[in-house]
Amino acid sequence: MEFDNSTRTELSQLGEFGLIQHLSQYVEINQESTLKGIGDDAAVLDYGNLKTVISTDMLVEGVHFDLTYMPLKHLGYKSVVVNLSDIYAMNAQPRQILVSIALSSRFSLEAAEELYAGMLLACKKYNIDLVGGDTTSSHSGLVISITALGTANESDLVYRNGAKEGNLLCVSGDLGGAYMGLQVLEREKAVYKENPKLQPDLEGKDYILQRQLRPEARQDIIDLLKNIQVKPTAMIDISDGLSSEILHLCTQSNVGIELYEEKIPIDPLTYDTAREFNLDPTLCALSGGEDYELLFTVDMKDYDKIKNSLDISIIGHITNFSKGKLMVSKSGTVHEITAQGWNALLKK
Amino acid sequence: MEFDNSTRTELSQLGEFGLIQHLSQYVEINQESTLKGIGDDAAVLDYGNLKTVISTDMLVEGVHFDLTYMPLKHLGYKSVVVNLSDIYAMNAQPRQILVSIALSSRFSLEAAEELYAGMLLACKKYNIDLVGGDTTSSHSGLVISITALGTANESDLVYRNGAKEGNLLCVSGDLGGAYMGLQVLEREKAVYKENPKLQPDLEGKDYILQRQLRPEARQDIIDLLKNIQVKPTAMIDISDGLSSEILHLCTQSNVGIELYEEKIPIDPLTYDTAREFNLDPTLCALSGGEDYELLFTVDMKDYDKIKNSLDISIIGHITNFSKGKLMVSKSGTVHEITAQGWNALLKK
Numbered sequence: 001m002e003f004d005n006s007t008r009t010e011l012s013q014l015g016e017f018g019l020i021q022h023l024s025q026y027v028e029i030n031q032e033s034t035l036k037g038i039g040d041d042a043a044v045l046d047y048g049n050l051k052t053v054i055s056t057d058m059l060v061e062g063v064h065f066d067l068t069y070m071p072l073k074h075l076g077y078k079s080v081v082v083n084l085s086d087i088y089a090m091n092a093q094p095r096q097i098l099v100s101i102a103l104s105s106r107f108s109l110e111a112a113e114e115l116y117a118g119m120l121l122a123c124k125k126y127n128i129d130l131v132g133g134d135t136t137s138s139h140s141g142l143v144i145s146i147t148a149l150g151t152a153n154e155s156d157l158v159y160r161n162g163a164k165e166g167n168l169l170c171v172s173g174d175l176g177g178a179y180m181g182l183q184v185l186e187r188e189k190a191v192y193k194e195n196p197k198l199q200p201d202l203e204g205k206d207y208i209l210q211r212q213l214r215p216e217a218r219q220d221i222i223d224l225l226k227n228i229q230v231k232p233t234a235m236i237d238i239s240d241g242l243s244s245e246i247l248h249l250c251t252q253s254n255v256g257i258e259l260y261e262e263k264i265p266i267d268p269l270t271y272d273t274a275r276e277f278n279l280d281p282t283l284c285a286l287s288g289g290e291d292y293e294l295l296f297t298v299d300m301k302d303y304d305k306i307k308n309s310l311d312i313s314i315i316g317h318i319t320n321f322s323k324g325k326l327m328v329s330k331s332g333t334v335h336e337i338t339a340q341g342w343n344a345l346l347k348k
Numbered sequence: 349m350e351f352d353n354s355t356r357t358e359l360s361q362l363g364e365f366g367l368i369q370h371l372s373q374y375v376e377i378n379q380e381s382t383l384k385g386i387g388d389d390a391a392v393l394d395y396g397n398l399k400t401v402i403s404t405d406m407l408v409e410g411v412h413f414d415l416t417y418m419p420l421k422h423l424g425y426k427s428v429v430v431n432l433s434d435i436y437a438m439n440a441q442p443r444q445i446l447v448s449i450a451l452s453s454r455f456s457l458e459a460a461e462e463l464y465a466g467m468l469l470a471c472k473k474y475n476i477d478l479v480g481g482d483t484t485s486s487h488s489g490l491v492i493s494i495t496a497l498g499t500a501n502e503s504d505l506v507y508r509n510g511a512k513e514g515n516l517l518c519v520s521g522d523l524g525g526a527y528m529g530l531q532v533l534e535r536e537k538a539v540y541k542e543n544p545k546l547q548p549d550l551e552g553k554d555y556i557l558q559r560q561l562r563p564e565a566r567q568d569i570i571d572l573l574k575n576i577q578v579k580p581t582a583m584i585d586i587s588d589g590l591s592s593e594i595l596h597l598c599t600q601s602n603v604g605i606e607l608y609e610e611k612i613p614i615d616p617l618t619y620d621t622a623r624e625f626n627l628d629p630t631l632c633a634l635s636g637g638e639d640y641e642l643l644f645t646v647d648m649k650d651y652d653k654i655k656n657s658l659d660i661s662i663i664g665h666i667t668n669f670s671k672g673k674l675m676v677s678k679s680g681t682v683h684e685i686t687a688q689g690w691n692a693l694l695k696k
Contacts (some may be wrong), residue, residue, distance in 0.1 A: 039508070040438065040600075041437035041584060042401040042403035043402050045401075046502075050396070051394050052393040052400055052445075054478060055391070055393055056446045058493060060484055060486050063450075063484060063485050063487065076618070086390050090388065092390070101406075102408045134403065134404055137411050138491075139408070139409075139411065139488065141487065142405070143486075145482075149402065154394075155452070179394045234387075312510075
C-alpha cells in the first residue's frame with residue numbers, strides 16, 4: 001500500500017462518508033473469525049469456544065505524541081502496537097481492532113492515509129483485522145482511540161493478580177530506551193526552534209529512536225513462553241514504567257517484591273544517553289515508560305526453563321505482602337519503590 | 349449513585365490512576381458473560397457459542413455536543429445509548445462497553461463523576477457492563493470514545509445488505525425531533541449570549557429537548573419484532589438522518605427505493621417547531637439525524653404482523669436498483685433522494 005503524497009486533498013472535499021469509504025478500500029481481512037468487518041452498524045466476530053479479550057487506548061496529540069518529530073505512519077503503527085501489547089499481556093492472541101480518529105482541518109486526506117498506512121502495516125505484521133471504527137472532525141488536534149480484541153483458552157489467560165510469594169519477577173527486552181529516545185527528540189526539537197537552519201543531530205541514536213517511534217509488541221515472548229511450556233503466574237505490559245507496573249502487580253496480587261537494581265536490563269545506548277543527559281539510567285528504566293515490554297512472574301520450578309532465554313531477565317522475586325515493595329540498589333542499600341507512572345493528568 | 353457536587357476537586361490532585369480507581373468503584377457487573385471487567389490489561393468475556401458484535405463511536409466537544417446546554421450526565425447517558433443503538437441495529441443484544449475519555453484541566457473530578465454517572469445510568473437501564481477503558485488528558489475539549497459489544501445467534505443477525513425488491517421499508521418512532529430540539533437549544537444559547545439576564549425559553553418543548561439531550565436506543569423494537577416473529581431483511585439505526593441511512597441500505601443491498609413523504613412519522617411538536625423556525629418538517633426528518641430510531645425492511649408476507657404496531661411506520665418499499673432512490677412528495681411529485689448525512693467534516 002503506497003500513497004501519493006505529492007498532492008494535498010482537503011478532507012472537506014470528501015466529507016465524512018467519503019473519507020471512511022476511501023480509507024476502507026485498503027483494508028484486508030486476514031482472520032477466519034472475522035465474519036463481517038467494516039460497513040455495517042457493527043462488526044461480527046466468531047470466537048467459537050474461546051474467551052474474548054478486549055482492551056482500548058486513547059492517544060491525544062500534545063499529550064501522547066508530538067507530530068513535530070513523530071511521522072504519521074509511525075504514529076499509526078505505534079497506536080496499534082500499544083493496544084496489541086495489552087492483549088499479549090493477557091497471554092492472548094490479538095484478532096481484530098477498531099479504530100476511531102478525530103482530525104482537524106489541518107490534516108489532509110494524504111495525512112489521514114499516512115496514519116492509516118501505519119495502522120494497516122501493524123495489522124499485516126501482527127496478522128490482525130481492522131473491522132470498524134469511527135472517523136470524525138476535531139477543532140484542535142488529532143485524537144486516536146483504538147480497541148483491540150483477542151482470544152484465548154480460559155486456562156491460558158494470565159491476569160495481574162496471580163503472583164505468589166517465592167515467584168521470580170521477569171522482564172523481556174530492555175527498559176528506558178523509549179524514554180531516552182523521547183529525550184533526544186525533545187532536545188533536537190528545542191534546538192530546531194532556536195535555529196531552524198540547524199539539522200537535528202540524531203546520529204548513533206537509532207535504537208532508542210526506534211524504541212520511541214516504532215515500538216513492537218512482544219508476541220515473540222508469548223510464543224517463546226508457550227514453546228518452553230512456561231505459563232506466567234501474573235503478567236502486565238510496561239506502558240507507564242517498570243516501578244508503576246510492579247506496583248500494579250503487587251497491589252492486585254496482594255504481595256511484596258524485592259527488585260535488584262543491577263538486574264534491570266538497560267541497553268548500552270540507553271545508559272550512555274541517560275548519562276549524556278545527566279539522568280540516572282535506572283530511574284529512566286523505572287519511570288520512563290512506553291517500552292511495551294512484558295513484566296511477568298513465574299514459579300520457581302520454571303527457573304531452569306527460563307534462565308537461558310537471552311531476551312528475558314530475572315530481576316527480582318515476590319515476597320510476602322508485609323515485606324513491602326523494595327529495590328536493592330547496586331550499592332546494597334534498600335529503597336521503597338514508588339511511582340507516579342507516566343502521569344499525563346499532571347501535565348499542563 | 350449520587351455525587352456531591354458542592355465541592356471542586358482538581359483532577360491533578362488525583363492523577364490518572366487515582367481518577368480511574370475513583371471512578372471504577374461505582375462500576376457494577378450485571379452480565380454473566382463478563383469474566384473480568386476493569387483492572388487488568390484487558391477485559392475477558394465469555395460468549396460461548398454466540399457471535400460477537402462490536403461497534404465504536406467517538407464524540408468530540410464542539411463537534412458532537414455543546415456543554416453550554418448539554419448537562420454532563422445527559423452527555424454520558426447519550427454517549428452510551430448511541431453505541432447501543434448500533435448493536436440493536438444488528439438485531440443483537442448489547443452486553444458490555446469500554447469507555448475512553450480525554451479531559452482537559454477545565455474539568456474537575458466532580459465533572460468527571462457526573463459524566464460517569466450518566467454512563468452508568470445507561471448501563472443499568474440497558475443491563476450492560478462497563479468493563480474497561482482509558483482515561484487521559486486533553487489540551488482542549490472533552491473527547492469520548494465508546495466501544496460496545498453484543499451477542500447474537502448467527503441466524504438472528506440482520507445486516508444492511510439484505511433488502512430485497514418488494515420489501516416494505518419501516519421505521520420506528522418519529523423523526524426530526526432531535527434536530528428540532530437542537531435548534532431550540534441553539535436559539536436560546538444565542539439569546540443568552542446577547543443578554544445573560546434573559547432566562548432560556550424552553551417551555552412546551554420537553555419532548556424534542558429530550559429527543560436531543562437524552563435519547564433512548566430501541567431495545568423495545570428489537571423485542572417487539574422477536575415477539576411478533578418478524579426478522580427484518582435489512583436494518584440500520586438513524587444517526588445521520590433518514591435519507592442518509594436509506595441510501596446506505598440501498599447501496600449495500602443494491603436496490604432502489606420508493607419513499608412516501610406523507611408516511612414519514614413526525615411528531616406534532618417537531619412539526620410545529622420546524623414551522624416556527626421556517627424549516628420544512630420533512631427536511632428535518634430526512635436530514636436532521638440523531639433520532640436513533642431503527643430503519644428496517646421486511647418481507648411483504650410480514651405485513652399483517654407489522655401493520656398494527658403503533659410504534660412502527662411503513663414509509664415505502666424497495667424497488668429494483670434501476671428504478672433509483674425516489675421520494676414521492678405529498679403533492680405527488682417525485683424527487684431523487686440525496687443526502688450528505690450529518691457531515692461533521694464540512695463544519696469548521
